[in-house]
Structures are given as C-alpha cells and as structure tokens.
Amino acid sequence: MKTLLESVRPTVLLEPQKLRSFLGLDLTIATETFQHTGSFKFRAAYNLAMSVENDEILTASSGNFGQALAYACQLLGKKCVVVMPDTSARVKIDAVRGYGATVDLIDTKLVKRADRVAALAAEMPGAYVASAYDDPFVIDGNATLGDELAGHGFDDIVTPVGGGGLISGTSKGLCRSGSAARLVGAEPLLGNDAARSLREGRIVANETEPPTLADGARTLCLGRHNWEIIKNGVAEIVEVSDEKIAEAVRLYYGLANLKCEPTGALSLGAILEQPEKFAGRRVCLVVSGGNVDAGVYRELLG
Secondary structure (H helix, E strand, O other): OOOHHHHOOOOEEEOOHHHHHHHOOEEEEEEOOOOHHHEOHHHHHHHHHHHOOOOEEEEEOOOHHHHHHHHHHHHHOOEEEEEEEOOOOHHHHHHHHHOOOEEEEEOOOOOOHHHHHHHHHHHOOOEEEEOOOOOHHHHHHHHHHHHHHHOOOOOEEEEEOOOOHHHHHHHHHHHHOOOOOEEEEEEEHHHOHHHHHHHHOOOOOOOOOOOOOOHHHOOOOOOHHHHHHHHHHOOEEEEEOHHHHHHHHHHHHHHHOOOOOOHHHHHHHHHHHOHHHHOOOEEEEEEOEOOOOHHHHHHHHO
C-alpha cells in the first residue's frame, strides 16, 4: 500500500502574467486541477480510505469527494457508496460511477443528505461513514497542501470554503510548517454560513442548501472538527457573488489558460470582490478543482 505522500501529486504553481497585469497584483495560482480525479479531494479521500480498517465506506458528496473516494477505494480494493444530489454536475456523477462506486441519487428538496446516509448506514453496519469535510482523516489529508504552500513565502493564501475541509487542512499544514501567511477563505455569498460563523464566533448554518453556482460549496454548515481549526487559523472569509464566481472562471480561462470549476474559482472571486485587501502582497490563489460540466462551462464562457 502506498503512503499518502507517495500517492498524491504535488500541487502545480502557476505565475499567470496576463492575469497579474490585468489585476495589478502579485498572484500565484496553486491549482489542484491536475490532482488525481481533478481536485484536492483525493488528498483527503486516500488518507481516509487508507487509514480506516473498514472494507466499505459510505459518504455524501456533490461530486468531487465522491469521485476521489471512489478512486481511492478502487486503488485499495474497498467498496464505496456515495449519496449525491440529483442536481450534481453530470460529469461528477459519471466519474463516481466510472471509478466503480455505487451512486445513490436524491432530491435534496425532499430528503437531506445526512438522513439518506443514516438510512443506508443502517443497512451497511460494517461501513465507515465518512464526511467529505468534517473528519480528522480528511483534514489530515488536506493538510498536505498547506505543507506544500508553506515554504513559498506567500503573504496571503486564499482558499475556497464549503464545508471547511480544505481551509482547515490548509491551516493545519501551514501551522505545523511554521508559515506566517495570512489564510483567507472565499465563500459563495449565497451560502455564507462560514463567514457568518467567523463573525459570530459560533457555527451558523444555512437553512437550505445554497442555490449557488459553486456546487461544491452547497453545504449547510461547517463541520465541528473544521470549526475548531478555522476559528483560530483563518483571518477572514470573503463572500463572493455568483457574478464574480462566473467572472473568475472566465478570467482563469482567458488569462491563465486554466479550466476551473466554479467552486475552484472562488479564490479569484474573492480578489475581484475586494482587490484592495491584497494590494502590495504576495498572494496565492488555491484552485480546488476543475471538474465542470461541458455545458455549464460553455455557458459560463459565453
């Protein structure tokens, strides 16, 4: 069995001159679009699948964690079942199935993901129930990205925020590596529970799954394990409108030659929302993934 560090691909750092000139900022992109299964989620998924003794793993996911876990289980010879909203990107649903996992599609207007997972868990008593973000194994896997970024002297590192698995893991990696970088989250305005939580000093939940373009951030609230790290390790969270998310996807394509999914574009969206916060600083923008439906991508690019 390969270790986590033997299995993950190092993140790719890009210095996009056209985008830098357009924004007048010192930007570096850390893109996980070339990671196994197209997103940072493989770091978390492989670490979890490798660490638990169970031969069956059950989870809920909009798609990126689901396909990463499906692939990790395929590599390790384990069974994987993924509960997915029927509104998930078709490319992500197909990918989960393509890696050999069972997909259980639900209408989230009628049943919550957690309720469906609980029902399936009762039928699978030997399964490990994995959260896509609120799990120590997930956080530890994602911390490897923070380890990688810590040594580059960035003043700011901006990461997308959904359930908090990426930003909490990044924070853990930066902290243990002794980095002084300011960690900033970028969250959809339509699902701004993390930003509200940070302001209020407690976990605040969205009432329903946010109808944001960033499908990977359609979460109800931060996880408990994530929150314990985020409340101390994250400087602030910028709320990003769907308009700025779409603009960021277009800018990555046009000025950085990078295909990016809407959730992955949140970090650049935060720059577009509040560029003054980052003036005169060395900024790293984390692109969390590139798994986007061709039709959606075509529509975003116009």
